[in-house]
Amino acid sequence: DIQMTQSPSSMSASLGDTVTINCLASQDIGNYLSWYQQKPGKSPKLMIYGATNLEDGVPSRFSGSRSGSDYSLTINSLGYDDEGIYHCHQYYEYPLTFGSGTKLEIK
Amino acid sequence: QVQLKESGPGLVQPSQTLSLTCTVSGFSLTSYNVHWVRQPTGKGLEWMGVIWTGGSTDYNSALKSRLSISRDTSKSQVFLKMNSLQTEDIATYYCARDTGPWYFDYWGQGVMVTVSS
Numbered sequence: 564d565i566q567m568t569q570s571p572s573s574m575s576a577s578l579g580d581t582v583t584i585n586c587l588a589s590q591d592i593g594n595y596l597s598w599y600q601q602k603p604g605k606s607p608k609l610m611i612y613g614a615t616n617l618e619d620g621v622p623s624r625f626s627g628s629r630s631g632s633d634y635s636l637t638i639n640s641l642g643y644d645d646e647g648i649y650h651c652h653q654y655y656e657y658p659l660t661f662g663s664g665t666k667l668e669i670k
Numbered sequence: 671q672v673q674l675k676e677s678g679p680g681l682v683q684p685s686q687t688l689s690l691t692c693t694v695s696g697f698s699l700t701s702y703n704v705h706w707v708r709q710p711t712g713k714g715l716e717w718m719g720v721i722w723t724g725g726s727t728d729y730n731s732a733l734k735s736r737l738s739i740s741r742d743t744s745k746s747q748v749f750l751k752m753n754s755l756q757t758e759d760i761a762t763y764y765c766a767r768d769t770g771p772w773y774f775d776y777w778g779q780g781v782m783v784t785v786s787s
Contacts, residue, residue: 595771595772597773599774606764606766606778606779606780607774608777609773609774612769613771618775650714652715652773652774654768654771654772657728658731659705659717660717661715661717663714
């Protein structure tokens with residue numbers, strides 16, 4: 564199975580900051596990587612697919628990037644609405660796997 | 671609009687069988703694959719299995735011996751059955767639709783399942 568190592572597990576940032584969340588794939592997954600945002604008590608929401616493509620309706624403050632097997636989600640100009648847990652997900656092969664999640668708190 | 675909604679008992683006794691239903695609207699089960707994903711409280715997401723548009727299924731090998739996914743296309747429903755439930759199976763269970771590439775564009779609200787006598 565492909566392991567997705569996500570870091571950090573939690574982070575705290577201030578309004579207006581820029582933050583980056585990382586996922587390292589245990590093997591090549593190409594651009595088959597998506598990112599989800601999850602608010603407390605809610606289901607995950609698709610933010611990024613294909614490693615770098617912004618889902619419709621997602622603010623352009625969100626962006627995804629890739630360097631080899633390292634994938635990053637960057638959020639610029641943090642707002643209170645960005646608080647939640649972020650999950651990476653590889654869909655290159657089955658079984659589909661997820662990172663362990665990053666809890667983002669806005670100070 | 672596209673919607674998925676899970677339903678089923680929130681409490682299952684140890685060693686018993688979990689039965690959940692995912693009722694979809696706004697799309698056809700013969701056009702989109704539907705997956706089951708679960709999340710233990712405070713933990714990460716675990717992919718459980720998928721029912722393909724043609725009706726065949728694939729499962730996470732860690733659950734394969736206990737898990738069955740089926741559907742009724744006339745009712746737009748996907749079913750999950752998992753036997754021999756234990757406390758490790760306590761989680762919120764989601765159904766989700768994939769887009770063709772296997773990322774999920776729509777999710778259900780989730781159903782919390784507890785295992786207890």
